[in-house]
Amino acid sequence: MNRLFLTLLLLVGTICAQAQEKIRVACVGNSITYGSGVANREVNAYPVKLQGMLGDAYEVGNFGKPGATLLNKGHRPYTQQQEYKDALAFAGDIVVIHLGINDTDPRNWPNYQDEFIEDYRALIQSFRQVNPKARFLIARMTPLSDRHWRYESGTRDWHEEIQQAIACVAKAEGIQMINFFEPLHPYPYILEDNIHPNVEGAHMLAEIVYKGITGNYGGLQMSPIYTDNMVLQYGRPLTIQGLANAGEQVTVSVAGQKRRATADTDGKWAVTLSPLKAGGPYTLRVAAGKKELVYKNVLAGEVWLCSGQSNMEFMLNQSATAREDIPQANNDKIRLYDMKARWRTNPVEWDASVLDSLNHLQYFHDTQWAECTSQTAARFSAIAYHFGKMLQDSLQVPVGLICNAVGGSPTEAWVSRRMLEFQFPAILRNWTQNDFIQDWVRGRAAQNVRKSTYKFQRHPYEPCYLYESAILPLEQFPIRGVIWYQGESNAHNVDAHETLFTQLVDSWRQYWNDAEMPFYYVQLSSLNRPSWPIFRDSQRRLMHSISNTGMAVSTDKGNLTDVHPTEKREVGQRLAFWALNNTYGFHHVVPSGPLFKGVEFKKGIAYVSFHHAEGMRPAGGGEELLTFELAGEDRRFYPAKAVVEGNVVKVSCPQVKNPTIVRYGWQPFTKANLVNAAGLPASTFRSDVK
Numbered sequence: 001m002n003r004l005f006l007t008l009l010l011l012v013g014t015i016c017a018q019a020q021e022k023i024r025v026a027c028v029g030n031s032i033t034y035g036s037g038v039a040n041r042e043v044n045a046y047p048v049k050l051q052g053m054l055g056d057a058y059e060v061g062n063f064g065k066p067g068a069t070l071l072n073k074g075h076r077p078y079t080q081q082q083e084y085k086d087a088l089a090f091a092g093d094i095v096v097i098h099l100g101i102n103d104t105d106p107r108n109w110p111n112y113q114d115e116f117i118e119d120y121r122a123l124i125q126s127f128r129q130v131n132p133k134a135r136f137l138i139a140r141m142t143p144l145s146d147r148h149w150r151y152e153s154g155t156r157d158w159h160e161e162i163q164q165a166i167a168c169v170a171k172a173e174g175i176q177m178i179n180f181f182e183p184l185h186p187y188p189y190i191l192e193d194n195i196h197p198n199v200e201g202a203h204m205l206a207e208i209v210y211k212g213i214t215g216n217y218g219g220l221q222m223s224p225i226y227t228d229n230m231v232l233q234y235g236r237p238l239t240i241q242g243l244a245n246a247g248e249q250v251t252v253s254v255a256g257q258k259r260r261a262t263a264d265t266d267g268k269w270a271v272t273l274s275p276l277k278a279g280g281p282y283t284l285r286v287a288a289g290k291k292e293l294v295y296k297n298v299l300a301g302e303v304w305l306c307s308g309q310s311n312m313e314f315m316l317n318q319s320a321t322a323r324e325d326i327p328q329a330n331n332d333k334i335r336l337y338d339m340k341a342r343w344r345t346n347p348v349e350w351d352a353s354v355l356d357s358l359n360h361l362q363y364f365h366d367t368q369w370a371e372c373t374s375q376t377a378a379r380f381s382a383i384a385y386h387f388g389k390m391l392q393d394s395l396q397v398p399v400g401l402i403c404n405a406v407g408g409s410p411t412e413a414w415v416s417r418r419m420l421e422f423q424f425p426a427i428l429r430n431w432t433q434n435d436f437i438q439d440w441v442r443g444r445a446a447q448n449v450r451k452s453t454y455k456f457q458r459h460p461y462e463p464c465y466l467y468e469s470a471i472l473p474l475e476q477f478p479i480r481g482v483i484w485y486q487g488e489s490n491a492h493n494v495d496a497h498e499t500l501f502t503q504l505v506d507s508w509r510q511y512w513n514d515a516e517m518p519f520y521y522v523q524l525s526s527l528n529r530p531s532w533p534i535f536r537d538s539q540r541r542l543m544h545s546i547s548n549t550g551m552a553v554s555t556d557k558g559n560l561t562d563v564h565p566t567e568k569r570e571v572g573q574r575l576a577f578w579a580l581n582n583t584y585g586f587h588h589v590v591p592s593g594p595l596f597k598g599v600e601f602k603k604g605i606a607y608v609s610f611h612h613a614e615g616m617r618p619a620g621g622g623e624e625l626l627t628f629e630l631a632g633e634d635r636r637f638y639p640a641k642a643v644v645e646g647n648v649v650k651v652s653c654p655q656v657k658n659p660t661i662v663r664y665g666w667q668p669f670t671k672a673n674l675v676n677a678a679g680l681p682a683s684t685f686r687s688d689v690k
Contacts, residue, residue: 022059025050025213026092026127028078032142032205033064033098037196044199049206054213063087070099072119074108079123091131096209097123098139098180100162101195106150109158116162120169136175137212140166142205143185145194146421146428156421176265178212180205185417186468189359189456215246217267220288223475226295229369231335231400232284233478234276234300241270241476244288254284254298263288276300278397299335301398302391303479304579306384307414307470308486310407311522311564319382320566329377333397334388336372336380339364339404339470345460349450358449358458361469364404381405383522386572387483387579394580402479404470410441410489411500412463414471416507420463423503427496428463437463438492461489471511481518481583482508483575488524488563491535498538505546520550520578523683525565526558526669533666536684540595550578553593556619556681560669574680590614593680599662599687606630606640606651606662608687613647615677625649627672630659637663642674649674661688 027033027047035045042048047062054060063086068078078084078099087095103109103116120138127134144151144159163181170177183204184190190201197205211217221243232238232254240252244263252259252271259271276282280299285292306312316322316329342365343354350358357363370376377385381403392399406413412420412427420428427436432446445459458465490497509517523539524532536555543549552574557567574592581591594610601607610616618625628642630653640653640662651662665672665684674682 022057023094024090024092025054025058025060025094025096026087026090027060027062027064027096027209028084028087029064029096029098030068030078030102031064031066032101032196033062034066035062035064035202036066037193038199038202044202046202046205046209049203050209053206053210061087061090061092063090067102068099069102069105069108070120070123071103071108071112071116072122073112073115074103075105076102079126088126088130092127092134093131094135094137094213095124095127096137096139096178098141100141100166101144101159103162104144104150104155104158106154109162110154113161113165116165117169117172120166121173124169124173124175136173137178137209138166138170138175139178139180140182142180142197142201143188143191145188145191146425148194152425156425176212178208179266180208183208186361186464186472187359189454189458192456211267212265215265215267217243217245217263220244220248220250220286220291220293222286222293223473223477224366225337225402225474225477226284226293227368228296229298229335229371230295230337231299231301231303231369231398232276233303233480234278234397236275238273238276238478239270239476240273240284240286241268242286243267244269248288250286250288252284252286255282255300280398299333299398299400301333301400302395303400303402303477304384304388304391305474305479305482306381306387306401306403306405307482308405308484309409309489310405311488312381312383312403312405312483312485313407314382314564314568315379316382316385316568317378318566319568321569322378325385325569326374326378329372329374329385331389331392332371333399334372334392335369335398335400336376337369337400337402338367338376338380339402340367341365341406341460345406345408345444345448347444347447350448351451355449355452355454355457358460359454361465363460363469364473369400382568383485383572383575384483386569387576390573390576391579394576394586395584402474402477404466405485406460406466406470408441408444408461408489409466409486410438410461411486411497411504412437413461413466414486415464415500415503416467416511417464419503419507424499427500431463436493436496438489441489467507471508476512479512479517481520481579483520485522485571487535487539491524491529491531494531494535494538497535498542501542502546505549516548518548518579518583519546520552520575522552522554522571522575525554526556526560527563528560528669530668532668533670533684534686536665537686537689540683540685541689543595548582550582550591551683552578553681553683555665555670555672555684558669577680590676590678590680593678594674594676594682596664596683596685596687601659604652604657604659606659608649608651608662609647610649610682612676612680616644616647616649616674619673619675619679619681622673625674627665627667627670629653629663629666630656631661631663632656632658633660635661637661637666661686663687
């Protein structure tokens with residue numbers, strides 16, 4: 001009897017011991033796993049943080065080896081280190097691998113890159129041999145800072161190539177890949193030594209691994225831009241996306257449609273609805289598990305993003321026609337999503353709490369979609385409002401306007417970090433002392449952050465900052481196109497702006513996965529700043545190099561001394577002309593005033609031809625065309641007489657017997673007055689600039 005009791009007792013003890021056996025998590029990697037660069041790494045390295053998140057049911061082992069390479073022929077192969085032997089002996093039930101950073105060394109990747117995938121697969125197989133049931137999570141590598149000393153000499157490009165190789169390994173092995181890159185990439189200050197995430201970064205890595213292991217992403221979540229009263233883009237397949245716990249089934253229903261999706265291992269899910277019919281109101285329902293999000297009073301219509309700097313931000317209640325416009329603004333078919341900055345970049349010094357919020361990209365107030373009323377329109381962008389009003393009147397469908405413009409912001413602040421890293425890395429370096437960036441921009445930023453003691457303090461004018469704080473949070477909310485008014489903070493360097501503006505359009509089109517997304521912008525107005533004529537001409541020429549763009553001329557609405565002219569109604573309407581003609585096929589709508597097409601010189605006379613030339617004449621009933629100039633080979637310009645002959649302007653000047661160049665509106669504050677039959681003004685141009 002006693003022997004039977006002892007046998008039963010031993011059996012129960014064995015079962016209990018097995019039940020209490022912890023799930024072993026082996027964190028395999030290099031110095032980033034080890035915790036180099038992390039203050040008090042014994043407490044703050046990511047595997048230690050992960051242990052705290054997972055709790056007592058797990059045992060997390062840190063098997064990071066500083067300097068280790070994935071490549072077996074690299075300068076310090078992980079498979080030859082004691083940490084590798086210890087990891088094998090640990091026989092993890094879950095193996096988290098983050099290797100590849102050190103393989104970017106010029107001793108490694110250029111020589112042995114063809115062996116990377118097979119070496120990675122062999123590493124995985126070695127852990128399978130000690131635990132055939134092991135589960136694997138392999139990490140897309142953490143970012144490297146553009147400040148890295150070998151960034152442009154190979155490291156940047158090899159890092160990207162290794163990322164692609166890691167994705168190939170995950171696919172070939174059919175195992176889970178987690179993303180250490182994307183969550184950290186918008187926070188360059190986390191990489192204090194250009195390579196290793198700091199304490200905050202280590203915590204982020206631990207959270208990524210925790211979510212990857214548990215599938216717990218906090219349940220159903222949508223971008224904050226999904227609220228009551230929103231407008232969903234109609235007339236094209238509509239993608240709705242969000243987060244949920246891994247494996248959860250998500251149901252989306254609206255306007256009689258119902259679609260289902262399953263959240264992936266990274267928590268992401270997406271459904272694509274058939275094109276919605278314009279109108280509403282609809283109710284959008286998104287459900288997963290026991291949670292349901294319900295959005296009411298939703299319309300389907302045209303959605304446009306309205307962005308740039310202060311002239312786009314300029315509110316309706318500040319405009320010249322405010323008294324007339326505001327009382328007429330009530331229109332529930334227009335909806336406004338107004339992203340206003342929490343702190344304006346006025347000439348002040350921000351305190352510590354503001355500076356910390358900036359570092360964490362917390363620059364904009366929370367907001368919601370609102371119906372257009374006299375009250376909501378008054379504080380909304382005047383140009384965006386008039387653009388939307390004309391679209392709504394003309395198309396007779398709902399219109400949604402998203403405005404995230406920031407006063408003073410330079411173009412580079414709106415371009416994606418990935419775009420600048422690969423195509424304009426020089427503008428990222430030491431940006432507060434960088435001549436690519438306008439003196440005023442750097443000076444104002446320095447004043448705002450003067451109280452900061454942090455080496456990598458961020459500011460809204462910093463390259464990439466507004467892309468990361470104002471574009472990424474939109475989470476690819478479906479839009480039709482963009483209107484843009486900016487350039488004042490880049491007019492000091494025309495060549496750099498031409499590069500940056502092209503990159504801006506490209507990066508936004510890539511983000512929204514729409515290679516031909518319409519992008520209509522405002523040419524700088526008239527102001528007494530000497531660089532503006534050539535800048536305006538550059539903006540005109542950009543239309544020819546960037547597809548599906550259009551430019552609204554505003555020189556006739558400028559102010560000699562004020563960078564913020566108040567006549568915004570016409571500017572918004574001129575942007576709408578481009579959209580109506582080019583996007584919506586209203587070909588009877590003239591999209592622009594005369595745009596320089598070409599010039600032919602005959603017997604001392606310049607015959608200038610234009611696009612949109614029908615009915616050319618002096619503005620306001622005047623008799624004389626102003627500001628045309630001619631020059632010969634000496635490039636010395638003289639005022640010239642200009643008359644309209646049919647669809648050509650005939651230009652002559654007695655001081656220039658053999659003209660070779662013609663220009664127009666080439667004054668910072670110009671009195672240029674050529675318009676077409678639609679009353680739209682001609683653009684500044686110079687004929688010899690290609």
